[in-house]
Amino acid sequence: xxxxxxxxxxxACRRCPRLLAHCRKVAREKRRAYRxxxxxxxxxxxxGVAQPRxxxxxxxxxxxxxxxxxxxxxxxxxxxxxYRAMHAAGFASRPTSxxxxxxxxxxxxxxxxxxHCAPPDNKPAPGEIANCLPYLVEEIAACRRLRVVVALGxxxxxAFLKAWGAAGRPRFSPKPPFFHGAEASADGVTLLASYxxxxxxxxxxxxxxxxxxxxxxRARKIISG
Numbered sequence: 001x002x003x004x005x006x007x008x009x010x011x012a013c014r015r016c017p018r019l020l021a022h023c024r025k026v027a028r029e030k031r032r033a034y035r036x037x038x039x040x041x042x043x044x045x046x047x048g049v050a051q052p053r054x055x056x057x058x059x060x061x062x063x064x065x066x067x068x069x070x071x072x073x074x075x076x077x078x079x080x081x082x083y084r085a086m087h088a089a090g091f092a093s094r095p096t097s098x099x100x101x102x103x104x105x106x107x108x109x110x111x112x113x114x115x116h117c118a119p120p121d122n123k124p125a126p127g128e129i130a131n132c133l134p135y136l137v138e139e140i141a142a143c144r145r146l147r148v149v150v151a152l153g154x155x156x157x158x159a160f161l162k163a164w165g166a167a168g169r170p171r172f173s174p175k176p177p178f179f180h181g182a183e184a185s186a187d188g189v190t191l192l193a194s195y196x197x198x199x200x201x202x203x204x205x206x207x208x209x210x211x212x213x214x215x216x217x218r219a220r221k222i223i224s225g
Contacts, residue, residue, distance in 0.1 A: 003142050006135065007045035010116050015131040019117035019124070026063045026118065040070030043117050046139060047072040048110030053147040053223050054091055056082070057136070057156045059196060060115035060124055067118035071100045072111045081197035081212060082111075082152075089216035108223070112139055114159030122198070129159060136163040146189050148219040153196035154178040160191070180211060183218075190222050 014020060020042070027041025044061040061067045065076030073079035074097040086109065087095040093105040115124045115132045124132075140146075140163055151157035157178050165171050169187050176184035182193035194207075194215045201207040 003046070003050045003139065006138055006142070010043050010045045010135055013043050013116065013132075013135075016117060016128045019115075019119055019128055022063075022120050023067055023117050026067055031064045034064060034068055037068065039068045041067060044070060044072055044113075045116070046110055046112035047074075048106035049108060050110075051145045052106075052108055052110040052143060053145050054109040054219055055140075055143060055146055055149045056086075056109065056111045056152065057149060057160045058082075058111065058113040058152045059156050060113055060122065061118040062122075063118045069099050071097070072113065073097060074104075075099060077199055077202065078197045081202060081207075081209070085197075085209070085212045085216045088213050089220040091216060091220070110143070112136065114156060114163070129155070133159060133163055133166070136160070137166045140164055140169065141167040147223045148190050148192060150192045150194060150215060150219055152194055153198075156196065157191075157193050180207070181215065190219075192219060 023041050027039030030039060044066045062076045062078060065079060066072050066074055069075040073082045079097045083092050083097040084095040086092040091107050091109040093107060094103060097104050114129055114136050149160060151160050161172060161175060172184045172186045172191060176182055176191060178193055180195045184191045192215050194212060195201045197207060197212060
């Protein structure tokens with residue numbers, strides 16, 4: 001299956017009734033600041049080039065970010081942090097991401113998630129992660145030029161490692177522990193771990209801009225040889 005076909009199937013997915021109901025509820029009720037906008041309100045597909053050397057794995061769409069705009073990490077503070085760091089390392093054409101059609105292009109990079117629907121309280125259930133994981137397995141199997149994977153958060157890293165093994169790729173052994181800046185390699189691919197650029201992490205100072213930029217600058221150094 002092509003990655004274009006994968007995106008279409010993700011958007012049409014109906015595997016998790018609770019998540020679908022939440023996406024639609026948020027799209028109906030809206031946030032006051034976006035009351036005149038039409039929300040996406042359904043599963044959000046991956047974003048970026050078809051054969052990237054960098055794959056970024058997050059957690060799930062934000063209720064008033066990607067669930068509103070229909071593009072990964074777009075329209076909220078987490079996306080502002082992520083794409084500024086990717087732009088600084090040469091993986092994004094611009095440092096901001098406000099809406100689909102804003103001119104942002106990813107350069108040799110792709111952004112995805114283990115869960116493609118916005119979950120209540122940003123907490124998908126284990127069964128919902130399991131329902132969505134086959135999409136990530138298929139995506140990893142189809143990305144044949146990968147050199148670096150940046151996992152944002154412990155859940156993102158754990159889901160990636162599970163999907164990586166299910167895709168038939170040689171396992172990272174021993175399993176790398178999660179901490180910001182952790183690095184491991186397998187089958188010519190380097191896994192870099194970062195705290196997720198959520199408000200919980202950025203507003204408390206657990207994740208700073210230099211910390212996040214450092215991860216993507218490291219990814220650029222690996223890819224550039």
